[in-house]
Amino acid sequence: xxxxxxxxxxxxxxxxxxxxxxxxxxxxxxxxxxxxxxxxxxxxxxxxxxxxxxxxxxxxxxxxxxxxxxxxxxxxxxxxxxxxxxxxxxxxxxxxxxxxxxxxxxxxxxxxxxxxxxxxxxxxxxxxxxxxxxxxxxxxxxxxxxxxxxxxxxxxxxxxxxxxxxxxxxxxxxxxxxxxxxxxxxxxxxxxxxxxxxxxxxxxxxxxxxxxxxxxxxxxxxxxxxxxxxx
Numbered sequence: 001x002x003x004x005x006x007x008x009x010x011x012x013x014x015x016x017x018x019x020x021x022x023x024x025x026x027x028x029x030x031x032x033x034x035x036x037x038x039x040x041x042x043x044x045x046x047x048x049x050x051x052x053x054x055x056x057x058x059x060x061x062x063x064x065x066x067x068x069x070x071x072x073x074x075x076x077x078x079x080x081x082x083x084x085x086x087x088x089x090x091x092x093x094x095x096x097x098x099x100x101x102x103x104x105x106x107x108x109x110x111x112x113x114x115x116x117x118x119x120x121x122x123x124x125x126x127x128x129x130x131x132x133x134x135x136x137x138x139x140x141x142x143x144x145x146x147x148x149x150x151x152x153x154x155x156x157x158x159x160x161x162x163x164x165x166x167x168x169x170x171x172x173x174x175x176x177x178x179x180x181x182x183x184x185x186x187x188x189x190x191x192x193x194x195x196x197x198x199x200x201x202x203x204x205x206x207x208x209x210x211x212x213x214x215x216x217x218x219x220x221x222x223x224x225x226x227x228x229x230x231x
């Protein structure tokens with residue numbers, strides 16, 4: 001689940017990324033008042049993984065659910081302070097970045113497996129950096145690594161280059177970390193050692209990369225809180 005919004009006194013609108021339909025929004029009528037509804041609301045925490053039965057009608061902008069239950073029960077993602085901050089931040093990024101109302105099972109599998117990986121880890125300080133970098137594969141703008149030995153990276157073109165355009169290219173620590181993460185998997189992520197300043201700088205850079213590549217993408221409102229909590 002990507003986001004939720006209270007509607008009227010007792011209804012809830014939730015936006016989900018589904019395996020078969022892509023991004024879909026649902027209207028949960030009366031769920032905030034009924035006793036049975038309180039159980040259902042508990043399922044809809046940010047980035048929860050659910051099994052749902054959808055009453056889908058293409059003419060509707062808001063769909064309805066006939067059944068919902070947890071597909072995975074997280075052990076720490078919603079209870080650990082730092083992991084909860086990551087969840088809040090990434091849900092906002094995904095809600096802004098994911099727009100397609102069509103199936104993308106490879107992307108769905110990536111989101112599912114990486115969140116389960118995070119739930120199980122005790123060393124995850126750089127998880128969000130690699131998560132966002134790898135997400136660009138499925139959104140269509142993963143960096144072109146052919147010339148990655150070059151010393152500038154163009155954020156508009158998504159390519160390494162020789163010359164620097166001060167408006168659009170990165171160098172220095174951000175570039176070095178980009179090259180390192182391009183060769184890193186989640187299983188070797190603990191080997192990447194950077195400080196809080198470097199982490200925050202790289203995060204700002206990759207969010208700018210998203211903005212330049214996705215015209216509708218907006219910097220998450222939770223970024224300031226995320227940096228305060230996480231750093």
